[in-house]
Amino acid sequence: MTNDKNKNQKSLVKKLVVNDIVSMKNNEKISVITSYDYWSAKICDNTGIDIILVGDSGGMVMLGYDTTVPVNMKEMLIFSKAVSVGTKRSLIVSDMPFGSYQIDSKHAVKNAIRFIKSGSDAVKLEGGIEIIDRIKAIIEVGIPVMGHIGLKPQTTKLWEGYKVQGNTAAAASQLLREAVELEKTGVFAIVLEMVTSEVAELISKRLKIPTIGIGSGPHCDGQVLVLHDMLNLYANIKPRFVKTYTNLSEVILNAIHNYIIDIKTGKFPEEKHSYKMEDKEYERLVKNITKIKKKLSSSSSLSVTKND
Numbered sequence: 288m289t290n291d292k293n294k295n296q297k298s299l300v301k302k303l304v305v306n307d308i309v310s311m312k313n314n315e316k317i318s319v320i321t322s323y324d325y326w327s328a329k330i331c332d333n334t335g336i337d338i339i340l341v342g343d344s345g346g347m348v349m350l351g352y353d354t355t356v357p358v359n360m361k362e363m364l365i366f367s368k369a370v371s372v373g374t375k376r377s378l379i380v381s382d383m384p385f386g387s388y389q390i391d392s393k394h395a396v397k398n399a400i401r402f403i404k405s406g407s408d409a410v411k412l413e414g415g416i417e418i419i420d421r422i423k424a425i426i427e428v429g430i431p432v433m434g435h436i437g438l439k440p441q442t443t444k445l446w447e448g449y450k451v452q453g454n455t456a457a458a459a460s461q462l463l464r465e466a467v468e469l470e471k472t473g474v475f476a477i478v479l480e481m482v483t484s485e486v487a488e489l490i491s492k493r494l495k496i497p498t499i500g501i502g503s504g505p506h507c508d509g510q511v512l513v514l515h516d517m518l519n520l521y522a523n524i525k526p527r528f529v530k531t532y533t534n535l536s537e538v539i540l541n542a543i544h545n546y547i548i549d550i551k552t553g554k555f556p557e558e559k560h561s562y563k564m565e566d567k568e569y570e571r572l573v574k575n576i577t578k579i580k581k582k583l584s585s586s587s588s589l590s591v592t593k594n595d
């Protein structure tokens with residue numbers, strides 16, 4: 288009965304698909320958050336968030352790498368699988384890590400397929416015109432792609448460091464061209480990272496597909512933040528565009544601190560955290576122990592006598 292009820296509840300959850308996200312443009316802002324594991328994906332999914340992004344930022348916030356460059360396919364697939372197990376409703380987009388789509392289209396398609404097999408609904412690739420052939424090849428095998436232009440953490444850092452993008456007329460025009468080109472190629476949405484507000488607005492107005500901003504102002508069709516940033520769980524880098532919604536580091540620190548105190552002072556565990564034997568069995572055990580003790584003491588006195 289309970290199982291049937293659970294099954295029915297499960298089937299009531301409508302899984303979001305790419306077209307649901309696209310049709311939100313001009314109707315409703317799109318909410319996006321990152322997640323990399325089962326438990327946080329489950330919480331995020333229950334909030335009704337539209338998209339869960341398994342970002343390559345997981346390399347930094349989960350594995351402690353300095354940048355997003357070192358994270359690899361194996362690690363990203365583990366994150367993606369765990370997120371897909373914890374998610375029933377949100378659309379899952381997985382970041383293709385650096386090195387997984389740069390070589391050629393065949394390699395890119397092969398890796399994109401691995402994400403879909405691990406339970407993701409779409410993949411995201413960083414780059415514009417320079418990777419159009421790879422994006423096209425992935426879309427051609429039926430895999431939805433999310434674009435990502437502006438600051439591209441996988442490579443921007445190698446050239447110019449983390450800097451605001453699109454703050455000159457020439458750079459802004461280039462970003463607009465890239466966005467239009469990506470839309471023509473068939474991406475279903477584009478992340479705009481650290482792009483000036485004006486340019487993000489221009490791009491968002493020009494495109495039919497949604498833009499998802501991170502540090503790109505209020506005019507994008509949706510917003511994304513890294514979960515660990517908004518919960519204050521990652522202190523290494525704190526960009527200005529991050530809004531912190533709670534201080535989870537402090538909450539966790541206090542909880543573990545109290546746990547240590549409870550152990551040291553004997554306040555934990557209490558009776559309610561322990562398991563008991565049945566009285567009858569305990570009495571039997573006491574009798575057994577008494578018998579054993581008697582046996583032991585008689586045999587040891589015997590042996591003493593012998594040695595004497």
Ligand code: KIV
Pocket residue numbers: 321340341342343344345382478480501511513
């Ligand atoms: O990896 C990531 O979290 C991202 C977002 C910052 C868009 O790509």
